[in-house]
Amino acid sequence: MTSSKGENSSPVPLSYRAAGVDIDAGARLVENIKPYAKSTMRPEVLGGIGGFGALFEISRKYRNPVLVSGTDGVGTKLKLAFRSGRHDSIGIDLVAMSVNDILVQGAEPLFFLDYFACGRLDVDIATRVVKGIAAGCKQAGCALIGGETAEMPGMYVEGEYDLAGFAVGVVEKDAIINGLTIREGDAVLGLASSGAHSNGYSLIRKIIEKHNTDLSADFDGKALIEVIMAPTRIYVKPVLGLLKHLPVKAIAHITGGGLVENIPRILPDGVTAVLKKETWDMPPLFHWLQRQGNVDDGEMHRVFNCGVGMVLVVAAEKADSAVELLRSGGETVWQIGTIRQSAANEARTLIE
Numbered sequence: 622m623t624s625s626k627g628e629n630s631s632p633v634p635l636s637y638r639a640a641g642v643d644i645d646a647g648a649r650l651v652e653n654i655k656p657y658a659k660s661t662m663r664p665e666v667l668g669g670i671g672g673f674g675a676l677f678e679i680s681r682k683y684r685n686p687v688l689v690s691g692t693d694g695v696g697t698k699l700k701l702a703f704r705s706g707r708h709d710s711i712g713i714d715l716v717a718m719s720v721n722d723i724l725v726q727g728a729e730p731l732f733f734l735d736y737f738a739c740g741r742l743d744v745d746i747a748t749r750v751v752k753g754i755a756a757g758c759k760q761a762g763c764a765l766i767g768g769e770t771a772e773m774p775g776m777y778v779e780g781e782y783d784l785a786g787f788a789v790g791v792v793e794k795d796a797i798i799n800g801l802t803i804r805e806g807d808a809v810l811g812l813a814s815s816g817a818h819s820n821g822y823s824l825i826r827k828i829i830e831k832h833n834t835d836l837s838a839d840f841d842g843k844a845l846i847e848v849i850m851a852p853t854r855i856y857v858k859p860v861l862g863l864l865k866h867l868p869v870k871a872i873a874h875i876t877g878g879g880l881v882e883n884i885p886r887i888l889p890d891g892v893t894a895v896l897k898k899e900t901w902d903m904p905p906l907f908h909w910l911q912r913q914g915n916v917d918d919g920e921m922h923r924v925f926n927c928g929v930g931m932v933l934v935v936a937a938e939k940a941d942s943a944v945e946l947l948r949s950g951g952e953t954v955w956q957i958g959t960i961r962q963s964a965a966n967e968a969r970t971l972i973e
Contacts, residue, residue: 641774646742650770653748657755661765665731675767677732677789685794689728692787693718697822701850703781705836708746710852711784712753713760714819717853718876719788720761721931724857725872725887727798727864728790730763736785737770740777750784753852760855763788796864800871800887800934807870807960808940809884809894811901813953814930816851820877821924825849828914841905848906856931859950863933866946871934875926882923884932885969888960894934894970896958903928922972934960
């Protein structure tokens with residue numbers, strides 16, 4: 622349709638900001654997070670934050686290095702972060718899920734990259750998240766070497782964001798941990814979790830919703846939300862310290878699938894891990910979830926870590942030394958089971 626005579630027919634100028642993307646906010650975020658990223662640097666990092674690619678030189682201390690990579694997110698635990706406004710530790714969860722994964726093969730985490738996506742960038746919240754990512758990297762001894770912030774109007778609900786993380790580590794080729802030397806009689810050690818870590822939160826949220834739970838209520842001396850949102854434990858430094866002193870046959874990170882589905886991933890054919898549930902302490906949170914949700918034992922063991930965040934298999938004669946070394950490194954650890962020959966058609970992990 623043509624304009625009437627005298628009407629201003631000039632088109633209204635548009636901008637990226639008018640479309641919902643604030644480039645200046647992104648620049649402010651980069652400046653905000655630089656000190657946190659800098660605090661994680663390692664001598665192998667070449668350059669700093671802000672380039673198109675991140676450069677990392679593999680240390681010459683490795684004779685035959687093999688790179689090990691992992692990626693993960695934090696699942697629907699984010700929904701509780703949005704609800705509670707607890708954005709400061711969710712970055713620790715993000716780092717933990719990837720660095721613990723690559724640790725199981727004996728890898729030392731070298732560097733980490735994050736991906737933060739949102740509909741509208743809230744610089745304060747994003748800064749708090751990345752500060753937590755840097756804190757996780759420091760716990761793991763790896764460098765926060767780069768990342769990406771994506772502001773995508775219309776893609777996410779107002780006030781929400783998504784996270785993904787990417788870790789790269791290194792291990793000597795002849796030191797890769799693969800479980801192939803596991804034998805009958807080996808000891809199974811369990812390292813305590815700090816809570817639900819970052820798995821099972823869809824069920825946790827369903828239980829909360831069903832009972833209209835007051836998340837500010839006292840729970841074992843803390844607010845319930847604080848217990849539920851406790852950051853995932855990062856096991857890197859104590860386990861790498863253990864590996865310097867004695868051989869570990871296999872390691873499993875207990876994530877989605879719980880004890881019964883993660884331990885079989887590290888077992889060779891023909892053996893079964895038999896766990897004794899009275900040998901470790903299941904934290905009050907899991908007892909509460911089981912009661913509130915009327916969740917049976919089998920479901921608990923295949924959804925949650927139930928108090929054991931990482932499992933190690935060592936020769937029986939090394940078990941006491943391994944426990945002592947891990948405890949000296951700050952871990953709570955128990956011998957939770959043994960390895961035996963598999964019976965016909967039985968599960969690869971049994972909890973008795």
